[in-house]
Amino acid sequence: MTVLKVAVAGASGRMGQMLVEAISADDDLQLTGALDVAGSPALGVDAGAFLGKPAGVKIEADLSTALANADFLIDFTRPEGTLKHLAYCAEHGIKMIIGTTGFDDAGKAAIAAAAEKTAIVFAPNMSVGVNVTLKLLEMAAKSFATGYDIEIIEAHHRHKVDAPSGTALKMGEVVADALGRDLNEVGVFAREGVTGERDPSSIGFATIRGGDIVGDHTVLFAGIGERVEISHKSSSRVTYAHGSLRAARFLADKSTGLFDMFDVLNLR
Template identity: 40%
Template structure:
């Protein structure tokens, strides 16, 4: 039976993960939160699932590498240095990093990439997301995941084509840009829409998260899938075979 260790066990996702592990009939190896001993947890686990914070990520990767076990990284708000650390760990162990573990979002990203690749740059792409009032990063990890899917579909670099936080006299929208807008309020688990706006027509691809458990169940499924994989960097699209 797969033993899953939860990093960030006292947070919203950590508690949902513990419930999802029990629902799947798997073994909860334990959990750690801020100040906990991740290395000890790794030694007693078959796979780690990390939904803690960017500040803890490098230490958590080190613990997984030290124990020789896979790790799923669902923490958002990552910077380039975090991705560099993930790449380094992935040369030794299997690492699955994603901005969203919901299976529906994984399929949505696939559809966004396909649409962006088939519709030319004259179709403007805007990504709108809304989350609960307590979320601390923006755009959301999921919005960035969808933006990356759109950029991949068009064969462009997301960072140099992003438009965020428009305010004041911004000038006309640049052709080929991928825009992001973030809303915060209430207890919204997650709402994402990708709008492709052309001349006199508009296509909207969207996903609504009605319960945090969809992320937890997707993470547990992905963690099980990751256990017997070779070293390397993976995404949720690999879990669904996309």
């Protein structure tokens, strides 16, 4: 059995620790590196210490040290940090699984360019359930092309810094593409005051932030006399971790290329 050597960025954070735990539980994966930002109090600490069983890997800020023995890097950090990691991984042929959200067009272009040098799975949500939901939305949107108003409601914990969430935007993109629309033109991200009647071609977004909500997403198709809601609710970040590990296994035989979870789950 081939063992995949994986490093985790943001290893002391909530998602990072979930990834460390998931990797430690799988026989075909080995944690070989753990990254955190310079100045983090976790630097020098064993990445598995929170589990009560050392992983034998210390959390480092230096990329060359943390990634010296890694073939894969899983990154759920911030765009600026991910792009720094991306440049190093592209140069050294380290494959990446990127779950970071909030990239601008330049950041997305940098990821696409790096994929010419190494293999990357880039998705706003690594959950298997979310990606199956995206496929369902694609199918539903085609049936609700006329006579239905489309609204996307998402809720996350108080610490999330970007809005709407990357998953909500991806849902909007999937629906818009299925309808032959451009989300940049039809997306409505704020309503206040006298807004006038709703444009029937628009796709609205509503954002909720509070407490410890892991992630709730609902797409509402509201017609006359009925409404259809397609929802996904996350109760634990473990689903993102498990999806990320499936993405790593998918990349095992890839040397270059940009992929997403539809590729990983064969949902094309």
